[in-house]
Amino acid sequence: MGVIVPIVLFVALVTLVLTAPRFGPLRDRRRTAAIAAELTARHGFRPSSGDGPDLAGPPFHYGSARRLDAEVTGGLDGLPLTSVGYRCRENGSTHFYGAVLVKLPTAVESRVEVRHEPAFHSVRVVEPSPGGRLKSGDGWFDSRFEAYATDPRLALAVLTSAGVDVLRTAPEPCSWRVEGSALLLWRSGGWRSAASLLASVRAVVAALQPALAGPALVQDVEAG
DSSP: OOHHHHHHHHHHHHHHHHHHHHHHHHHHHHHHHHHHHHHHHOOOOOOOSSOOOOOOOOTTSOEEEEEEEEEEEEOOOOOEEEEEEEEEEEEEEEEEEEEEEEEEEEEEEEEEESSSSSOOOOSSSSOOOSSEEEOOSSSHHHTEEEEEEEHHHHEEESSSSSHHHHHHSSSSSSSSEEEEEEEEEEEEEEESSSSHHHHHHHHHHTTHHHHOHHHHHHHHHHHO
């Protein structure tokens, strides 16, 4: 009996170590499915049909067995929006992200990317760097996010004190990238609720208003 108990405990510990990485992604998938159901039931979204959105760049730059889950489309404040769960396999583990794609009313002239967490990288996966790293000058923002832009002038017009204050209203921090009229938000593990997801989208879109207004407003922001 004295030998059996340690063996049983060892087997249980090994089982826990091997299965624990699966629990998180499974929980995140279920939560994202519940968010999709709520968006459909309460916000007029509908299940998407077809092959799904074309997800490129971080965090969709690595892994195998890539799958989309709980994809729904709808609108928010007049903007077309798609919410989707994304998962892939890497080195024996499942990685899961929640993603939101927004079609903006006008194109942004600079590619701007804000990362709440570093893009995944490993010995086999090179960390993708968009280049153009910049600092906003806001201590709260710069300690929590990394910002990149092809045109720093336009990005800094977005990341003013007022813009950062708007971003702080997001219930959960997330990463986002805007290129042309396509805005992509993503978060490892997804969002906690539909309300949190929608509020995050509203915060980023509101912060982007100087860029959406065009060069004239950017110049006004710089002058101010």
